Every structure is written in structure tokens, then in C-alpha cells.
Amino acid sequence: MQGNNNDMTVTRRRLLAGAALAGGTAMVPAAAFGAVGGDRAKIAAAVETGKAASVARIQDWIKHPGIAAEKWQMDTACDYTMGLLRDAGFQMVKKMPTDGEPGIFATLDAGAKRTMGIYFMYDVKQVNPAEWSSPPFEARIVDKPGFGKVIVGRGAINQKGPEAAFLAAVHAFKDARVKLPVNLVLVAEGEEEIASPNFHQIVQAPEVLKALKKAEGVIIPSAWQNQNGGVQINLGAKGPIEFQLIASGEKWGRGPKGDIHSSQHAHVDSPVWHLVQALNTLVGPDGHTPAVDGWFDNVRPLTAREKELIAASAKTSSEDEAKLALGVKAWINDEPWQTSLERLASQPTINIQGLVSGYTGPGGKTILPGRAEAKLECRLVPNQTAKEAEAKLRAHLKKRGFGDIEVNVSGGYDPTETAENSRIIRAQQAVYDRAGAPQTLFPRLAGSWPGAVFTQPPVSLPAGQFGLGHGSGAHAPNEYFVVDSSNPKVAGLTGSTLGFVDYLYEISVIS
Amino acid sequence: MQGNNNDMTVTRRRLLAGAALAGGTAMVPAAAFGAVGGDRAKIAAAVETGKAASVARIQDWIKHPGIAAEKWQMDTACDYTMGLLRDAGFQMVKKMPTDGEPGIFATLDAGAKRTMGIYFMYDVKQVNPAEWSSPPFEARIVDKPGFGKVIVGRGAINQKGPEAAFLAAVHAFKDARVKLPVNLVLVAEGEEEIASPNFHQIVQAPEVLKALKKAEGVIIPSAWQNQNGGVQINLGAKGPIEFQLIASGEKWGRGPKGDIHSSQHAHVDSPVWHLVQALNTLVGPDGHTPAVDGWFDNVRPLTAREKELIAASAKTSSEDEAKLALGVKAWINDEPWQTSLERLASQPTINIQGLVSGYTGPGGKTILPGRAEAKLECRLVPNQTAKEAEAKLRAHLKKRGFGDIEVNVSGGYDPTETAENSRIIRAQQAVYDRAGAPQTLFPRLAGSWPGAVFTQPPVSLPAGQFGLGHGSGAHAPNEYFVVDSSNPKVAGLTGSTLGFVDYLYEISVIS
Structure with missing residues (x-):
């Protein structure tokens, strides 16, 4: 799931030391960490020594994929990931069954005062190998x-590369014979790419909940530095609902059961028109504003602080670069950059990600299809909830005579929010600053990650992304993760690994 | 193109001799043709003798396919068909280039008083071999x-089987050393399955036009007997327009050029919603009545005679069988059978035959697609014209802010009509009667064939389908043509061939 941060923006205002990340193995200056003194140098050396193994670890993990959307190799992928955690030194690694694919609960007790929560996903998005320059699992x-x-x-960037960099950091502590400054509680799921329908079952298991309650918060390792080395700290994310709308003659009781000759449409109803009419009610005449009854009832407008953050981001980021990266000539309503960024952060969406009905090859085939499917997904903002949205969607369709249309919800969860002044956010700011990575604080990721499982009751912890390094192509062909960076502003695998080392230290000492 | 007649209906009122078609090699009783005496017996013997060669001819023709929609093997397929015509005895066989795929002009001068026009199509519909029980070109x-x-x-039924049965009839005359009772003028095209965009170029070539002008009319060989042996004589057919509507960020100037992360829909327009909104304007709230501005301006209501024919057809046909064959529980508006048949004959349609946009695999893929395509086709009734309809469609979309949506018209032609009292229709009635095939006279085929090229100026001839025999699965997997019929009411290849023999005789003598 998640949104791509690369098209976002970077402020140069925190750029302290552009050279700090120099070279293919960007290093965070050791001097910045007086508190840990010689230990960090030992760890940094261990990161260097372990680099080849770390690269091989990412490659081998990619070679052990599991795709939840296709229920493909999930059990194997889970077992493989559990092995990686044991290797890294987690003393307890447990498979957690769910109503869907299994998850993982793992702990590493370092005897430290503080505990950090870590979230992993081990599943990856589908592939169409024909679109790739090299085999996707090679x-x-x-x-x-x-x-x-x-x-x-x-999976290179989403999410195995960054997760493996985090594991490399844990390995480095072990290899350097330095105790971890924090204890770790890790939860992993195998259904992130299908909108985490069962992740709460893992997180809310009593033993997991008890362990997580001790944590300062939860992060998912990421690596979203842009070409200026910039990173965006997101104080939350929208919540998704993924679903298909399926109109069929069979369920409708009108139209054909299967595909029939198109000439019959003169006296036989069409499930395709039925779907088109249903879809047309979901957004307003402007073609984007959700028009489902009551959709905006609980939408909270942006706060003054959120608008302030967006205004700052608009000033220091390039609208032209964002348009170029997206292949977009105009924003909705031709709004200016700052307004458009406010819209990006604040607006709930109902998006059609796919349409499929009848004949889809070249030319035509003169059929009246018996079935039509739209693949949609919504993005929800505070204080909408996934449950509320699904119920409203169903009621809306039913009220308008589309109650026969199947609403197959495959996943979804609530939006998530984390306070700006939480330790896990302030620790990020500190580490990025020292690394010379320009940072932007943004109210809300327009994409989604299942942070609400952590930020909402019963866990109620701050949660977010953290990481240096770069990769891109999530959900797209030729997804990649940078191992040796040729851009002095962007961390490679070593810099990314050291970023996690420093983050764990920062969490252990931050006030 | 064409509509499937098998789901239509049969009147038993003309069932004179149910046993007449008995056996795997159904025969038309020779006694019925006193006029031709011993010659017909010789020809019938030649049909029997030539049967194995005739079966092999159909098989080999199927093994030489050409698919216009895929521009696949068209030239080879044309050449192959020309060879078949030469073998059958056509003295002149000429390739006719067009702006698209080539057609064929062929003549067989028998020194007869009358001339019959024959229309062949040599192209076939696309295939998905995975859906077939045996390879489609085996x-x-x-x-x-x-x-x-x-x-x-x-191509077995649509249209090579029936066309080969016609050729077998011509062979039989030659083999029996009996002169054909009529001269033949044959025109063939390779673009029937893409709605004949260039067929008029062949038919209106001066030499072809001159030759056709001498003909009594034009038929396309068919084999649409139902399980009761019944046939439907169509006094016309609707005209199609096949087209795609394509919305794209590129052309629109809004939305993304390619697929981007779906979260961006918060501030980037969606070409998919744009297409859904455009589609939604094309039919009324009932989900079927065309709502394009001015669509019904030139639609002529059914005549009293047409209603009479439909009423007769409704009485003698089984609504339940039709519903079963189509997999349909209810007609539009839950109308009764006769009203529904009136609608089938009289209503113009705008049908969506396919939708394709974004991600079409299992589950979702969280993208905002850069492109969305709907494959549509209209069926036009007298006195609509294809040109008028296309212009109205474009104007309608443009007026509503959808002028950026590409309207790719791949083919289309006008509806066609032929008088009930024309020789080519009356000859059909006579031959079907003598063959004991119950017949229904229907005002208009709900499907289409490019008969208007013949019935309209400058050719202005009656035109229709004719044929005994059976096959089905046009445009579908496992298309077939019956060679040896196990149903005594339905002709096999021999009966189908003899049907053409008798039809040519009938044309030569009918008043």
C-alpha cells in the first residue's frame, strides 16, 4: 500500500552538512554521537564488514517472495522471514496465525531501559514479468x-531493502559485541499489499499487545530519500479500503448469465451499463469529489498547524519537479501548488484502479457481457473510519437500486495520526539533521500504511516510517533499492543501515 | 458480425414433411423438382461422391485463417479463398485491393438467363485457444x-462451413456435367468481422458494380437451422458501428500520462472517472435507451406488416427456450414475449462490449490509471445511417465536455432492408417449404451484416441470407458446423449443399 514519497518535496532549510552522506557508503559523522563514543565506531566497522552479507540477504529475501493477492507461497515466505529474524538475534520468533495469511511476533530483549516497536511486511505486490528488464525475483x-x-x-524498496537494512543494523550490534541500546518488539504481516485485513489479529493478541505496550512507538523501516537527499516525515497517513464492485446478470436477475451476442442488448439488459450507472453515483459532477451519502460527515478539516506545515513544504519544494515525476500537467481545479498540497493531505478519495468487462483484446467482439467489474479504492482521512465508509458505500448503492452489485471488500483500515512531539518523530528529526538529510514535516501521507493498528486503541502508540537510503518503483516494474549510491546526497545500503543504528541510539536517549 | 439466429424462434406452420431431412445426409426430395428431372439426381449423386472432398475443403479452409482485427495472415487467407473459387469453376477470380484488407471479385458465366450474386467473407473472429476444447485452427x-x-x-459456422457447402454445390454441377442454371457474381471481403469498413470499395468498383447490376439479388450462405429444423428468413438487418472510447491523461491534458500511485488522485484528475461520466451520458436512466442527442430523429417505427410478422413469430416460438439459450431470466422492462420481439427488431442499441483500464488482474494494485477504454458498438435501425450516428455521437460527447475522449470508429455500415416479395426471398420460402424446414419470416435481424452495400444505391439489389444446415458458436469458443446430422430435422453437409443446388434452380425459374 503506502504512497510514494519520491514525488514529494524537500526543504533545504535543515541541510546542515551536504557532504555528510558523501560517497557510496554514506556515513553519519561519528562525532555527532559523543554519547556512545567508541561503540559506534565499532558498529560502523561491523556494518562495513557485514555489507556483502547484507546485500546477499536482500537478494535472497527477494528470491523468496510471497504474494498475498495471489495466495502464492505465503507460508514459505513467512517461514523465511522468521529465519531472518532469528539470524539477527531475536530470541523469540513466533508465527501468528490469522484468518488470512500468518504474521510474526518477535522480541529481542537487550536488557535496555526503553523498547522500540518495529513493523515489517513480508509480502510483495504482484508482478508482470514481461514488463521487467530483469526477472522480478532474480x-x-x-x-x-x-x-x-x-x-x-x-520488494526491493517495498519493503525488503529497508527492512533488511534495519536487520543489518541489528547484526552490526551483534557482530561488534555491543548491546542494543533498546529492546525490540517486532510484528510482521503478510497481507500489507492487500490492505492488512487481519493485521489487528496479530497486534491485539494478548502477548503481543502486552509487549508492544512497553514500546516508545512503532516504525516501519523505509528508504525514501529524494535526489537531494531529502526525506519527508509523515505525521500520519490516510486509511484505505480496497474493494471490487461486480455487476452480473446472475446476481442482478436481469441481463445475461454469461456473454451473449451483442445484438441481444435490444431486449436484454446490460450488467455493464448497470455498473457504469452505479459508478457514476460515487463521485460528483467534478469527477473526483466523493458523492457517497454522508461521506464527509466525519471529515476533519486541516488544523492551523497542518496548514502551516503544508505552506512550509510548498515553499521549499518544486511544483514543476512533482508534475514532471507524475506526468501531470495540471492539478485538480488548476489549483496552485500550496492549495493542491492541502488537497493532497486533506481530501478523501474514491479511485478506480481498474475496469474489466467483456472483451478486452484488440478491436471488438460484439458481445453483451454477463459481468462487469470495477476495482476501486478509497483513501480515508481523520476522522473517517474504514467500517463507517464501507457501511455508507453499501447503503448508498442499495438506496439507488444497485443493491445487487457485489461489494467485495478485500482490505482496509482507518487513517493514522501521530503527534509531532512524540519521541519517535523527534528522534527522526534529530537523526536526519545529523545526517544532513533535508527534511520536510508533512501532516499526512496521501497513501496508506496500517499505522492505525498501532495508533488507535488498544495499542495507542505513536507510529511512523523511518529510514535513509533510496529506492523506487513500488507496485511498478523494475522496483529497485540502492546498494551503492553514486549520489553524494543519498545514502546507500551502509548509510541506510547506519541510520537505523543511530535511530535506535537516539530513541534510547531522547528526552 | 451478424446475429445468432439459433436463439430465435421457429414456427411449425410450414412444417410439411418432418422426415424430409431424415438421416445424417438429409436430402431434399427429388420429386419436388420435376422441372429439372434427371439432372438433379445426377447432381445429388455428385454431392454424395464429393462429400469427403467437401469436408476436407472446410477443414483446410479453417486451417488457413485470417483475422482482420489482428491484421493476421490476411493476404494468405485471401489468396487461399481465391484458389477455392478457381477450383469451383469461377472463370474470373480477381483480388480487389481496398484501403484495408483485400477483397475478391469472381464470376462464373454459365450462359444462363439469370444471374445470382453471392457474398463471401473470408476473415474470422479472434480466438482465445485456452477456451477451446480442441485447437481452433485444427x-x-x-x-x-x-x-x-x-x-x-x-469460422466453422461463421462463415466457412456454409460458404464451402455453397462451393460444394457448384462443384457438384461441374462433376455431374450439368450447367449451372444461373450465372454467378461473387464478391468477398476480409473485414466482415471488423464491420466491413472498406467493403463498399469492392462492390462499387465499376466492373463489380456492372456485373452485380445483372443479378437478381445477393445472398450470403448460412446454416442456421434450429433443433426443429426451423429457419428464419430476415427481411433486413440492423447496421452496426463499432468503436472504442478512450480517455487518457495525455489527450485530456488533465490526469496522469501513465499509471501513478492511486493516492495522487487526491489532487490529480482521473481519466477513468472521465470515461465513466462520458459513458453515463450515452444511455438513459433505464440503462438501455440510447440518450445521444437526436439518436431517434430518423428511427422509423415498425410497420403494420412488420408487427404482424413478429406477432406470428411470437405465437409459434418458445419464449422459454429463447431465455434458456441466452441465460436470461427477464427481458427489458419485464415485457411479454411479443413486445420483447418487437423491441428486438425495432430498437437501436448502444452496447458496451468491453471495458479495460488500469489493473485487471486479481485483487487491486493501487494505481490511478492514465488511460481507460470502453469498447462499444451500436446497432442502427432504418432510417438511421452509420454516418449520421457517428456524427451525432461525436457532437454529443463534445457538447458535454468530453471532446478530448477519442472516438475510434473501426467499422460500421447502415441497416439493410429487402422486400418480402423479392425473388431472392420468395425462392428461399419455396426451397425451405419443399425441404420441410419450418420457417419464420422476421422483419429484421437484430444483428448485422453488410447487406446495405447491396441494398442501397448504387447497387440497389435485394440481399439476404440463405441456407440449410446447422452450426453455432460464432464469436465464441468451440464454434462448430454439422457435417453428419444425427437430428432428422436438421440438414448435415449434404443437405446443406443440396439446399444451395435447389436454391440456384429456384432462382432460375421463379416468376
Whole structure:
């Protein structure tokens, strides 16, 4: 799930030391960490020594994929990930069955005062190998001009590369014989890419809940530095609902059961028109504003502070670059950049991600299809909830005579929010600052991640993303993760690993 | 193109001799043709003798397919068909280039008083081999319970089987050393399945036009007997327009150029919603009545005679069988059978035959697609014209802010009508009667064939389908044509061939 941060923006205002990330193995200056003194140097050396193993770990993980959407190799993928955690030193690693694919609960007790929660996903998005320059599960290392040496493979950036960099950090502590500054509680799921329908079952298991309650918060490892080295800290994310709307002659009781000759449409109803008419009620005449009854009832407008953050972001980021990256000439309503960013953060969406009905090959085939499907997904903002949205959607369709249309909800969860002054956010700011990575504080990721499972009761912890490094192509062909960066402003695998080392230290000491 | 007649209806009122078609090689009683005396017996013997060669001819023709929609093997398919015509005895066989795929002009001068026009199509519909029980171009002969021995292959019924049966009739005259009772003028095209965009170029070539002008009319060989042996004589057909509507960020100037992360829909317009909104304007709130501005301006209501024919058809046909064959529980508006048949004959349609946009695999893929396509086709009734309809469609979309949506018209032509008292219709009635095939006279085929090219100026001839025999699955998997019929009421290949023999005789003598 998640949104791509790369098209977002970067402020240069926190750029302290552009050279800090220099070289293919960007380093965070050791001097910044007086508190840990010689230990960090030992760890940094261990990160260097362990680099080849770390690269191989990412490659091998990519070679062990599991795709929840296709129920493909999930059990194997889960077992493989559990092995990675044991190798890294987690003393307790437990498979957690759910109503769907299994998850993982793991703990590493370092005898530390503080505990950090870590969230992993081990599933990956589907692939169409024909679209890839190298086989998606080969994890080939290639030279990517302007980026450096990268691993190309499904899951490289979303999320195995960054997660493996985090594990490399834990390995480095072990290899350097330095105790971790914080204890770790890790939860992993295998259904992130299908909108985490069962993740709460893992997190709310009594033993997991008890362990998580001790944590400062939860992060998912990421690596979203842009070409200026910039990172965006998101204080929340929208919540998704993924669903299909399926109109069929069979369920409708009108139209044909299967495809029939198109001439019959003169006296036989069409499930395709039925779906088109249903879809047309979901957004307003402007073609984007959700028009489901009551959709905006609980939508909370942006706060003054949120608007302030967006205004700052608008000033220091390039609208032209964002348009270029997205292949977009105009924003909705031709709004100016700042208004458009406010819309990006604040608006709930109902998006059609796919349409499929009848004949889809070249030319036509003169059929009246018996079935039509739209693949949609909503993005919800505070204080909408996934449950509320689904109920409203169903009621809306039913009220308008579309009650026969199947609403197959495959996943979804609530939006998530984390306070700006929480330790897990302030620790990020501190580490990014020292790394010389320009940062932007943004109220809300327009994409989604299942942070609400942590931020809402009963867990009620701050949660977010953290990580240096770069990769891109999530959900797209040729997904990659940078191993050796040729851009001095962007961390490679070593810099990304050290970022996690420093983050764990920061969490252990931050006030 | 064409509509499937098998789901239509049969009147038993003309059933004179149910046994007349008895046996796998149904025969038209020779006694009925006193006029031609011993000649017909010689020809019938030649049909029997030539049967194996005739079966092989159909199989080999199926093994030489051309698919216009895919521009696949068209030239080879044309050449192959020209060879078949030369073999049958056409003295002049000429390739006719067009702006699209080539057609054929062929003549067989028998020194007869009258001339008959014949229309062939040599192209076939696309295939998805995975859906077939045997490879679509293998032309395997299988036992089909309830039908007999059938050839399974793309083009078997639409239209190579019936066309080859016609050629077998011509061969039989030659083999029996009996002169054809009529001269033949044959025109063939390779773009029937893409709605004949260039067929008029062939028919209106001066030499072709001159030759056709001498003909009594034009028929396309068919084989649409139902399980009671019944046939439907269509006094016309609707005209189609096949087109795609394509919305894209590129053309629109809004929305993304390619697929982007779905979260961006919060501030980026969606070409998919744009298409859904455009589609929604094309039919009324009832989900079927065309709502394009001015669509009904030139629609002529059914005449009293047409209503009379439909009423007769409704009485003698089974609504339940039709519903079963189509997999339909209710007609539009829950209308009774007769009203529904009136609607079938009289209503113009705008049908969506396919939708394709974004992600079409299992589950979702969280993208905002850059492109959305709907495949549509209209059926036009007298006195609509294809040109008028296309212009109205474009104007309608433009007026409503959808002028950026591409309207890719791939083919289309006007509806066609032929007078009930024309020789080519009366000859059909006479031959079907003598063959004991119950017949229904229906005002208009709900499907389409490019008869208007013949019935309209400058050719202005009657035109229709004719043929005994059976096959089905046009445009569908496992298309077949019956070679040896196990149903005594339905003709096999021999009966179908003799039907053409008798039709040519009838045309030569009918008043």
C-alpha cells in the first residue's frame, strides 16, 4: 500500500552538512554521537564488514517472495522471514496465525531501559514479468545511471531493502559485541499489499499487545530519500479500503448469465451499463469529489498547524519537479501548488484502479457481457473510519437500486495520526539533521500504511516510517533499492543501515 | 458480425414433411423438382461422391485463417479463398485491393438467363485457444451429442462451413456435367468481422458494380437451422458501428500520462472517472435507451406488416427456450414475449462490449490509471445511417465536455432492408417449404451484416441470407458446423449443399 514519497518535496532549510552522506557508503559523522563514543565506531566497522552479507540477504529475501493477492507461497515466505529474524538475534520468533495469511511476533530483549516497536511486511505486490528488464525475483544488481548500484526486484524498496537494512543494523550490534541500546518488539504481516485485513489479529493478541505496550512507538523501516537527499516525515497517513464492485446478470436477475451476442442488448439488459450507472453515483459532477451519502460527515478539516506545515513544504519544494515525476500537467481545479498540497493531505478519495468487462483484446467482439467489474479504492482521512465508509458505500448503492452489485471488500483500515512531539518523530528529526538529510514535516501521507493498528486503541502508540537510503518503483516494474549510491546526497545500503543504528541510539536517549 | 439466429424462434406452420431431412445426409426430395428431372439426381449423386472432398475443403479452409482485427495472415487467407473459387469453376477470380484488407471479385458465366450474386467473407473472429476444447485452427471432427459429427474450428459456422457447402454445390454441377442454371457474381471481403469498413470499395468498383447490376439479388450462405429444423428468413438487418472510447491523461491534458500511485488522485484528475461520466451520458436512466442527442430523429417505427410478422413469430416460438439459450431470466422492462420481439427488431442499441483500464488482474494494485477504454458498438435501425450516428455521437460527447475522449470508429455500415416479395426471398420460402424446414419470416435481424452495400444505391439489389444446415458458436469458443446430422430435422453437409443446388434452380425459374 503506502504512497510514494519520491514525488514529494524537500526543504533545504535543515541541510546542515551536504557532504555528510558523501560517497557510496554514506556515513553519519561519528562525532555527532559523543554519547556512545567508541561503540559506534565499532558498529560502523561491523556494518562495513557485514555489507556483502547484507546485500546477499536482500537478494535472497527477494528470491523468496510471497504474494498475498495471489495466495502464492505465503507460508514459505513467512517461514523465511522468521529465519531472518532469528539470524539477527531475536530470541523469540513466533508465527501468528490469522484468518488470512500468518504474521510474526518477535522480541529481542537487550536488557535496555526503553523498547522500540518495529513493523515489517513480508509480502510483495504482484508482478508482470514481461514488463521487467530483469526477472522480478532474480534480484539482479545493475548500474542505474544517476543512482549507483541497485538491486532490481519485487520488494526491493517495498519493503525488503529497508527492512533488511534495519536487520543489518541489528547484526552490526551483534557482530561488534555491543548491546542494543533498546529492546525490540517486532510484528510482521503478510497481507500489507492487500490492505492488512487481519493485521489487528496479530497486534491485539494478548502477548503481543502486552509487549508492544512497553514500546516508545512503532516504525516501519523505509528508504525514501529524494535526489537531494531529502526525506519527508509523515505525521500520519490516510486509511484505505480496497474493494471490487461486480455487476452480473446472475446476481442482478436481469441481463445475461454469461456473454451473449451483442445484438441481444435490444431486449436484454446490460450488467455493464448497470455498473457504469452505479459508478457514476460515487463521485460528483467534478469527477473526483466523493458523492457517497454522508461521506464527509466525519471529515476533519486541516488544523492551523497542518496548514502551516503544508505552506512550509510548498515553499521549499518544486511544483514543476512533482508534475514532471507524475506526468501531470495540471492539478485538480488548476489549483496552485500550496492549495493542491492541502488537497493532497486533506481530501478523501474514491479511485478506480481498474475496469474489466467483456472483451478486452484488440478491436471488438460484439458481445453483451454477463459481468462487469470495477476495482476501486478509497483513501480515508481523520476522522473517517474504514467500517463507517464501507457501511455508507453499501447503503448508498442499495438506496439507488444497485443493491445487487457485489461489494467485495478485500482490505482496509482507518487513517493514522501521530503527534509531532512524540519521541519517535523527534528522534527522526534529530537523526536526519545529523545526517544532513533535508527534511520536510508533512501532516499526512496521501497513501496508506496500517499505522492505525498501532495508533488507535488498544495499542495507542505513536507510529511512523523511518529510514535513509533510496529506492523506487513500488507496485511498478523494475522496483529497485540502492546498494551503492553514486549520489553524494543519498545514502546507500551502509548509510541506510547506519541510520537505523543511530535511530535506535537516539530513541534510547531522547528526552 | 451478424446475429445468432439459433436463439430465435421457429414456427411449425410450414412444417410439411418432418422426415424430409431424415438421416445424417438429409436430402431434399427429388420429386419436388420435376422441372429439372434427371439432372438433379445426377447432381445429388455428385454431392454424395464429393462429400469427403467437401469436408476436407472446410477443414483446410479453417486451417488457413485470417483475422482482420489482428491484421493476421490476411493476404494468405485471401489468396487461399481465391484458389477455392478457381477450383469451383469461377472463370474470373480477381483480388480487389481496398484501403484495408483485400477483397475478391469472381464470376462464373454459365450462359444462363439469370444471374445470382453471392457474398463471401473470408476473415474470422479472434480466438482465445485456452477456451477451446480442441485447437481452433485444427478443424477437428468430433461427435457432438444431439447434433452428430461436427467440425470444431474458428469460422466453422461463421462463415466457412456454409460458404464451402455453397462451393460444394457448384462443384457438384461441374462433376455431374450439368450447367449451372444461373450465372454467378461473387464478391468477398476480409473485414466482415471488423464491420466491413472498406467493403463498399469492392462492390462499387465499376466492373463489380456492372456485373452485380445483372443479378437478381445477393445472398450470403448460412446454416442456421434450429433443433426443429426451423429457419428464419430476415427481411433486413440492423447496421452496426463499432468503436472504442478512450480517455487518457495525455489527450485530456488533465490526469496522469501513465499509471501513478492511486493516492495522487487526491489532487490529480482521473481519466477513468472521465470515461465513466462520458459513458453515463450515452444511455438513459433505464440503462438501455440510447440518450445521444437526436439518436431517434430518423428511427422509423415498425410497420403494420412488420408487427404482424413478429406477432406470428411470437405465437409459434418458445419464449422459454429463447431465455434458456441466452441465460436470461427477464427481458427489458419485464415485457411479454411479443413486445420483447418487437423491441428486438425495432430498437437501436448502444452496447458496451468491453471495458479495460488500469489493473485487471486479481485483487487491486493501487494505481490511478492514465488511460481507460470502453469498447462499444451500436446497432442502427432504418432510417438511421452509420454516418449520421457517428456524427451525432461525436457532437454529443463534445457538447458535454468530453471532446478530448477519442472516438475510434473501426467499422460500421447502415441497416439493410429487402422486400418480402423479392425473388431472392420468395425462392428461399419455396426451397425451405419443399425441404420441410419450418420457417419464420422476421422483419429484421437484430444483428448485422453488410447487406446495405447491396441494398442501397448504387447497387440497389435485394440481399439476404440463405441456407440449410446447422452450426453455432460464432464469436465464441468451440464454434462448430454439422457435417453428419444425427437430428432428422436438421440438414448435415449434404443437405446443406443440396439446399444451395435447389436454391440456384429456384432462382432460375421463379416468376
